[in-house]
Amino acid sequence: xxxxxxxxxxxxxxxxxxxxxxxxxxxxxxxxxxxxxxxxxxxxxxxxxxxxxxxxxxxxxxxxxxxxxxxxxxxxxxxxxxxxxxxxxxxxxxxxxxxxxxxxxxxxxxxxxxxxxxxxxxxxxxxxxxxxxxxxxxxxxxxxxxxxxxxxxxxxxxxxxxxxxxxxxxxx
Amino acid sequence: xxxxxxxxxxxxxxxxxxxxxxxxxxxxxxxxxxxxxxxxxxxxxxxxxxxxxxxxxxxxxxxxxxxxxxxxxxxxxxxxxxxxxxxxxxxxxxxxxxxxxxxxxxxxxxxxxxxxxxxxxxxxxxxxxxxxxxxxxxxxxxxxxxxxxxxxxxxxxxxxxxxxxxxxxxxxxxxxxxxxxxxxxxxxxxxxxxxxxxxxxxxxxxxxxxxxxxxxxxxxxxxxxxxxxxxxxxxxxxxxxxxxxxxxxxxxxxxxxxxxxxxxxxxxxxxxxxxxxxxxxxxxxxxxxxxxxxxxxxxxxxxxxxxxxxxxxxxxxxxxxxxxxxxxxxxxxxxxxxxxxxxxxxxxxxxxxxxxxxxxxxxxxxxxxxxxxxxxxxxxxxxxxxxxxxxxxxxxxxxxxxxxxxxxxxxxxxxxxxxxxxxxxxxxxxxxxxxxxxxxxxxxxxxxxxxxxxxxxxxxxxxxxxxxxxxxxxxxxxxxxxxxxxxxxxxxxxxxxxxxxxxxxxxxxxxxxxxxxxxxxxxxxxxxxxxxxxxxxxxxxxxxxxxxxxxxxxxxxxxxxxxxxxxxxxxxxxxxxxxxxxxxxxxxxxxxxxxxxxxxxxxxxxxxxxxxxxxxxxxx
Numbered sequence: 001x002x003x004x005x006x007x008x009x010x011x012x013x014x015x016x017x018x019x020x021x022x023x024x025x026x027x028x029x030x031x032x033x034x035x036x037x038x039x040x041x042x043x044x045x046x047x048x049x050x051x052x053x054x055x056x057x058x059x060x061x062x063x064x065x066x067x068x069x070x071x072x073x074x075x076x077x078x079x080x081x082x083x084x085x086x087x088x089x090x091x092x093x094x095x096x097x098x099x100x101x102x103x104x105x106x107x108x109x110x111x112x113x114x115x116x117x118x119x120x121x122x123x124x125x126x127x128x129x130x131x132x133x134x135x136x137x138x139x140x141x142x143x144x145x146x147x148x149x150x151x152x153x154x155x156x157x158x159x160x161x162x163x164x165x166x167x168x169x170x171x172x
Numbered sequence: 173x174x175x176x177x178x179x180x181x182x183x184x185x186x187x188x189x190x191x192x193x194x195x196x197x198x199x200x201x202x203x204x205x206x207x208x209x210x211x212x213x214x215x216x217x218x219x220x221x222x223x224x225x226x227x228x229x230x231x232x233x234x235x236x237x238x239x240x241x242x243x244x245x246x247x248x249x250x251x252x253x254x255x256x257x258x259x260x261x262x263x264x265x266x267x268x269x270x271x272x273x274x275x276x277x278x279x280x281x282x283x284x285x286x287x288x289x290x291x292x293x294x295x296x297x298x299x300x301x302x303x304x305x306x307x308x309x310x311x312x313x314x315x316x317x318x319x320x321x322x323x324x325x326x327x328x329x330x331x332x333x334x335x336x337x338x339x340x341x342x343x344x345x346x347x348x349x350x351x352x353x354x355x356x357x358x359x360x361x362x363x364x365x366x367x368x369x370x371x372x373x374x375x376x377x378x379x380x381x382x383x384x385x386x387x388x389x390x391x392x393x394x395x396x397x398x399x400x401x402x403x404x405x406x407x408x409x410x411x412x413x414x415x416x417x418x419x420x421x422x423x424x425x426x427x428x429x430x431x432x433x434x435x436x437x438x439x440x441x442x443x444x445x446x447x448x449x450x451x452x453x454x455x456x457x458x459x460x461x462x463x464x465x466x467x468x469x470x471x472x473x474x475x476x477x478x479x480x481x482x483x484x485x486x487x488x489x490x491x492x493x494x495x496x497x498x499x500x501x502x503x504x505x506x507x508x509x510x511x512x513x514x515x516x517x518x519x520x521x522x523x524x525x526x527x528x529x530x531x532x533x534x535x536x537x538x539x540x541x542x543x544x545x546x547x548x549x550x551x552x553x554x555x556x557x558x559x560x561x562x563x564x565x566x567x568x569x570x571x572x573x574x575x576x577x578x579x580x581x582x583x584x585x586x587x588x589x590x591x592x593x594x595x596x597x598x599x600x601x602x603x604x605x606x607x608x609x610x611x612x613x614x615x616x617x618x619x620x621x622x623x624x625x626x627x628x629x630x631x632x633x634x635x636x637x638x639x640x641x642x643x644x645x646x647x648x649x650x651x652x653x654x655x656x657x658x659x660x661x662x663x664x665x666x667x668x669x670x671x672x673x674x675x676x677x678x679x680x681x682x683x684x685x686x687x688x689x690x691x692x693x694x695x696x697x698x699x700x701x702x703x704x705x706x707x708x709x710x711x712x713x714x715x716x717x718x719x720x721x722x723x724x725x726x727x728x729x730x731x732x733x734x735x736x737x738x739x740x741x742x743x744x745x746x747x748x749x750x751x752x753x754x755x756x757x758x759x760x761x762x763x764x765x766x767x768x769x770x771x772x773x774x775x776x777x778x779x780x781x782x783x784x785x786x787x788x789x790x791x792x
Contacts, residue, residue, distance in 0.1 A: 018463040020456035021269070025242040029390060034380035035241045036276065045328075046269075049352055049467050049480070050453045108378060133397050133461025 007061070007080035008139050010042065010116065010126055012054040016136035019044050019052030023128035023137060030119060030127035038108060041116040042128050054128070054137065057082060057103035057116035065115070068098035074113075081120065086112050173197050174384040175237045175682040176205070180213070181279045183294060183301065185368055186227065186286030190301040195280050201685060202771060206236040207263050208659030208699040209281060210252030214261065215702060215775075217283060220709040224256035224360075225342065225367040227287035233274065233333075233373070234282075236661030237683055240275035240381035241389070244396050245663035246678075247272040247458035249333075249350075255359040256367075257344050257573055258593040258618045260707035262359030267457035267663050270350035273331040276377025288369040293321065293334070296375040306371040311337050313510045314349040314372070321374045334372025335362040336512020341562045342366050344573035345513040345521070353465070353480035354457075357514040358595060359617055360573075384684030392674075392681055399669055400462050415440060415486075422731045425601040426491040427546050428520075428527040429590050429723045432730055436496020440486065450481075450502060457663070464665060468502050479506045487599030488519025493526060494546030504552055511560030516619075520596035521570045521577070522555050527588045534581060540564045587722040593618040593712065602720065603729045603736040606639050610746035611647045613718045614760075616703040639742045644749025652696030659699060698770040700754070701762045705775055708761060708782045715760040718747055759786045 021044050024037035032039045042056035059080035066074045066082065073088035074095060089112040096104045096113065104115050118139065119126045129137045140148075176195060183190045203209045210232045217230040231253045238246025249271030255262025274282070277296050284294070293306040309317050318332040333350035339362035346362030347355040356362075383389045418424050419437040426434040456463035468481040481502065489508075490501040508518050528534045529544035536543070540558070544551045558567025569577045574589040574596055590597045595618025602609035612619055656675060657664055670678070672689040680686055687695075707713030720738055728735040751758060755766035761783050764776035 018454065018456035018461075020460055020463065021458050022242065022461060025459055029242060029386070032380075033386060034382055036378070036380045038276075038378050039380075046455075049455055049465075052455060131394075131397075133401075134456075134463070 009059040011140045013136045016134045017052045019046040026127045026131035064098040065095035068094045177278045180281045183284045184286040185288040204659035206250040206659040206661040210234040224254045231284040235271050235275040239271040245460045245666045248661040251356045253364045257360040260712045261703045264356030266354045268351035268354040269458045270331040270333045293372040315352045330376045338511045338513045339366035343571040345517040347514045383682045385681045389681035425599045427494045428523040439496045485515040488516045492523035500549040516598045517596040524574045590721040602724045609738045639746040645753040648753040655696035655699040705778045
């Protein structure tokens, strides 16, 4: 059981995320003491106004960023955190290319890569989650995500007849 | 000077050269930023009497002190220029993502002058300024231009602010649009941009934005996030209930200000409410959790509809044109946004044409064979297309705005044009909201888009059935507050959230500059006076221009057993009251003494000359 909940990451609910970028500002403020989305560990994509989603490191089980680094600068701890040994990073960006989520980024000033670390040095946890006004961001494990999906699936299935009828009237 | 970038970018499109000037701290303390800074720069960089479409008329983009920070509802930008519609100050503020990007690129203001040889766009990549060819974007909607420029320059995070076809055609309703649907809607500023052969401004900024007191600032913002979740902003979230309620009170004008209560209003009832079936999603502006932008995608009668929809669109295109079908209103608004026009003005212009047609002032031949009755949906679409493309006689005439159109059409047409200072009215019936009528008549830019929203809550309390002594003071106070909000570029949907004390704190934590409440209020007054002086220089700033349209003043509106009208005497009482509250002369000219008080003593020569001119006129 304990193992199941070891690997946590920040997940955004596409239904709730409005693309307001507050998470980016909160992250750069927490991490860099300045407002600048380009230095944020979480990035928002807004496509056609409707498709908004904040994306950040998923703490993969077999992280491609770690595998991609030819200099062995990246490693993963037991709880999923991606660790960078700065001395070994040349900023070549291979890990950036390898990550399917764009969660690896090159810092404009230090010229080394960085990614989300769940604000591990802060007692109050990830700042993006704390600030999100829509409560779209949560710290989850993949198991919790699966639970949520199942729950919403069965809710749909067992909708009370009244609810269904209401929805139909609304649609017609 | 924290929170400011401290730089002004000058771009000359004729020569293709640009230069950077430092922004003086003194200027910042006088005008804050945004609209106030913009009007100040406009005053410095323009020459009285110069046409709005003259290449030397500056188009000024300004960011506010809060742009680029985590500040709640502060991430906007402001565009100021001489308006081709009113001939005076033209300004507009909009939230979204463009303003913060411009701040990160390192500019508090961008002043664009000259005229490019061919259609171009301006590419601001931090300190790298390029003027790029945009001939392949000719005629494209801003929504497409944004995507094309991002693809072309290969960067998804580029923000684009540009114009559509109507701006290229110098249509008086042209707007400047960013974030696909966020419009600097009034005052025809898109046409000023078009007159410079400038299709768009693309910007990407990478620099930090620092604030003076990070801890207090974030604490302040955080508290306010909690507060906006309360009822204080509720009035902005118009529901169908408030729509019907306002309609029953005859507050909403319909059929070009000719009838009392809109019959089909209940048809909008179920459709226009949050989460209604047309609203695909509500999204937010940068660093604002209120998310009040409804993205509408009609899937009913009309296809290809996607836009951000607003209450005022519904009033102008639905109520004013007598159209009671939400599908049609959404489709019309979508068309208008594609052409890059302003829904409020176009709606008013179409309603104006319909009124003329029904009264036989324009013929079937002149409309191009279209039966332009109120409520004719196809006719509305047809006319919108014609205005957008400047096609046909009527399309071309209306694209010049209702005032010019009324003159061209001649006869009694001028009595049907509802405008203030040349700018078409939004769809509120000023005969019922008399205090608002006074407010509209004295604003320096005709109507000010988001300001209308404020009145719904605030002016209801004052009592709207009569203009009486004391109202002028309220109007003046609200005007000053609006000027401060526009200069800080705080979204006016938040006007119920922030008190003066809040604004003082907000500004202090961001910039480290300490104002008292009175000093901040004085900034608002200073901006009001400065704008007034600009209008006076352009010959549009005196009492005769603070007027209301014929219909509001002369055509009675039957509300219950009352006949409502804002009589001229009533308006004059209001104007007197307002001028006294502002410390202006009876002709609406700021006195030298008052100008000195608000720190504009150096400009008192303008008011002295104006007072002398009025006196000379009186003696003749």
